[in-house]
Amino acid sequence: MTPGRKLMLLVERMSGIVLPDRELQRLTDWAGKRAAICSFKDTSAYVDALRRNPDSDEWRVLLSRVTVKESSLFRAPQQFKCLSENIIPELVDSGRRSLRIWSAGCARGEEPATLAVVLNECLGGTNVRWSVVGTDVDAEALEAARRARFSRRAVRRVPAESLDRHFTTHAGSYELNSEIRRHIEYGLINLVREPLEVPGQPFDVILLRNVLIYFRKESQARVVRSIEQLLAPDGFLLVGPSESLMHVAPGMKAEERNGVFVYRRRHEEESPPEVVANRKSREPQGSATAPKPLPAETTRFESDGGAKDWVAFAVAGRQAEIEEDLRLALRYYRASLYLQPDSYQVCYRLGLCLEGVGWSGRAEAEFRAVLEILRLGSGKTLAIFQGPEFPTRNEIEAACREATQNDAMS
CATH class of the missing domain: 1.25.40.10 (Tetratricopeptide repeat domain)
Known part of the structure; x- marks a missing residue:
């Protein structure tokens, strides 16, 4: 097995991230350069050192290379509308005097910043305390998240009134104001490492959006099981609009809120629902059988x-x-x-x-x-x-x- 292939498998074992075969040559070339920078004899020696030292600083460099960081604030705005109009009011009406939300896989901080804006606008002037925890496996991305500065492209979906109220411009970038930023904590967390522990658990809301798509199905199920234990009994879990936990989370049930699917812990007496028959559609009629496997x-x-x-x-x-x-x-x-x-x-x-x-x-x-x-x-x-x-x-x-x-x- 080539050193590059060994490195791809090592990345999957340590982080759960599955890299496509088209990345093999680029990853091999990158590892060769890192081997020279770190004074290893060759790429094989570099990969062996990573295998022997899973907590080394070099893993931070590697994971920064293989993770995706491109995002924007208020991505999938319908989910944040559901939070502000449905989920947060429901949690407050249940008698809570504090709310904690976890952004798992927060990259450069776009999602925690969005959550902070939404929570401030929903709960400002009330006696309900709130905080946001953002975690990621990429230490470099977390450093950028703590700075809370975003490009014009990253804030393009932020409502104009919210942008004016909560951000300050600096030479073409937008910085989240300190009075909101102080409610956000960041931490380095690898979701596939067990036991999974996050300061502040249990959480009232957990966002696990566009994270599971990088994992194989067995890793997805393991991560969701761990995250389920960190969710408050009546809390809410949100995944990406194009994601589903149907086959990986038997302990969770889906609920539809204002056109958005959210997941909640299933009580012991509840059993998974049966698949419903097709309803009429506006345009194409098609097969409701199981999808063919993708290449x-x-x-x-x-x-x-x-x-x-x-x-x-x-x-x-x-x-x-x-x-x-x-x-x-x-x-x-x-x-x-x-x-x-x-x-x-x-x-x-x-x-x-x-x-x-x-x-x-x-x-x-x-x-x-x-x-x-x-x-x-x-x-x-x-x-x-x-x-x-x-x-x-x-x-x-x-x-x-x-x-x-x-x-x-x-």
């Missing part, structure tokens, strides 16, 4: 592939639609949106497919996301979704408005 290269969504990969996933999703395999189309479209969240056409196709398999609540959430993308003017277009058989941008916007209005009135 190994497409079961993991990394952002390092750039624009080419999100387009390829979108093309594959469209082909699956044509073949009436809507569940397979869902997986491809979700992969595409993870790499390029501003593609309103892919987001719309995802919503249609969700309707096609009977998940109307999730479909509505995607239609609302389309409207948000178009409102921000950041929509990316694809030629494969242009032509007489596809709706125009204006027609998509009108259809999404009608769908969300109809769902709101029903």
